[in-house]
Amino acid sequence: MKRTLLIALWASFLFLPFKGVTAAAILFAAVFTGLTTIQLARKVGPKFLNIQNYAFFQTSVLPHFRSSILPFLLVVFLILPAVLKDYYLDVLIMAGIYVLLAVGLNVIVGFAGLLTLGFAAFYAIGAYTYAILNTKLGLGFWPSLPLAASFAAMTGVLLAIPALRLKGDYLAIVTLGFGEIVRLVLNNWDSFTNGPNGITGIEPPFFFGFSLGSLKAYYYLVFLFVIVSVIVIRRVEASRIGRAWIAIKENEIAAATMGIDTTKYKLYAFAFGTFWAGAAGILFAAKMRFISPESFTFMESVLILSMVILGGLGNTYGAVFGAFILVLLPEMLREVQQYRMLLLGMGLVILMVFRPQGLIGGTKRVHTGN
């Protein structure tokens, strides 16, 4: 009780200069009642209020995920365009693009344990590659696709070769710096990228002469990409490469001692992860028909990272889930739109303190000899 009072007092003291006495008093009351309610609920309420207690979810829901829930979800997503309004389809398409980004980043951060804070740069490279190939050379979506994705992967490797000599935090900062440099170049290289005005008039993809520019068609295209990416990444995760990544993440020195060429596998992680970012970039460019450096800021990188962390580092389904939550939630809570980033920041701290393994949690697959 005394502690709650002190916390509330402290919070309102910090708040005081920013909004004045009345607002600080309101904050005091809000924090005090909020904390008291939580305490009461913890004492008398059911166990699920304790966010560390997910026993039900983990024992009853997760084991059935692949056998019954996943096919059901797939069917739902297949028939959704028939019933949804265009607006929601649009949101779902964006969710799909973020899924690609999140599963890609999850390869680097979640599997190989290399914190990357400039992932939006590869997204931007994918998008700009297609935008420039399409508007300057008239190249279509399909021939550009492998070019954009592999160009993103190539830059990923080129950044990683020198950057991988660094560890943890420093690697994070280098990738952040790289992300900012890419954005600044896109913003200032007017003759090539049209600077802050961005590139307009990008073509949608065509399929045997049919434009896939309509929302429904595009929805299925993105859906296809998502399915392919998840399947491919799950397969790679289960392969020798995936196991090497996990080993490196768990203990790099031990992994090297076991004969794993750590640098090589880290480069694979960068190439493979950034490849999906490039794919997401081209999908984004072809959907929006217009891109500008504004879509690829540091905040974008943080948002993608939040998706991966929210779902649980190292869990591909978790990354998919995290991407959906972070795209759909703000759309559902229109009234709190302006508090979106505030809540995201708060959420990251709360998640790290109370549930660092994410909502779903990193899965540890047990590999048997056969």
Added chain:
Amino acid sequence: MNGLTIGSVYAIIALGYTMVYGILELINFAHGEIYMLGAYLGIIFLGIFTAMGLTASNLPLALLLTIILSTVFCAAYGVTMEKVAYKPLRNAPRLSPLISAIGVSIFLQNYVMLTQGATDKVFPLSFGESHLRFLNVEITQLQAIITIISALLMFGLHLFIKKTLVGKAMRATAQDKTMASLVGINIDNVIAITFVIGSGLAAVAGVMVAAYYGLVNYSIGYIAGIKAFTAAVLGGIGSVPGAMLGGIILGVVESLGAAYVSSEYKDAYAFIILLIILLIKPSGILGMTSEEKV
């Protein structure tokens, strides 16, 4: 001369990064936001004093009170941040506190944006362009004041760390936390003091920059944070004199680059320096290398 002024401000912010890193091995990503809070608090408090008439009657007192109050509040924010977002994660994997720090940074940015508005805030006082001549270099009064205050703060911090008992405890904690706690040093207190000092310094830097540029925005913390971090890395992270050196080098390079190469890429110089330093000599100019053990 602009380079030296801005460089000394970077140096002061960099001290906060380097001290926290020295003790916790944590890149306090939200440190730049504390500086931003300092700039806003400076404008808010000076606004209040102007409304009270204190600025008109006694300018130095009003400025002094503004700086002191901003420092107090920023220190409070810094300590709160440490207690809420970093302390519970002290034994967590290293990714966790870094992500938590990013969370704090986003939170504080949006917190200020929502409470103070997204538009630029104007510093309620403008300093005249009265020039001083010093050794054939022309500087404005404000530039001189900022540089002198920064130098004094850096010197004061240096003395504090080298001469006082608390400073000794900080050095001991930076070397080995377990050993320090075994000889009776309260680690939690030392870390709290580190955050108080680091945030207080950032607050002073914030107020000075607000006065210097006359405009602040809720997003200034991010870029200033990166630059100060670059300064800290440049000088050798964990090293206090290194941070000072790094800040001044960065400030000078930046203003020379803006003047002679291209001003469009002004903000990119810090990143480029950062990348080069990290890739060539991650331990910085005055830093020490540490071997990683299993």
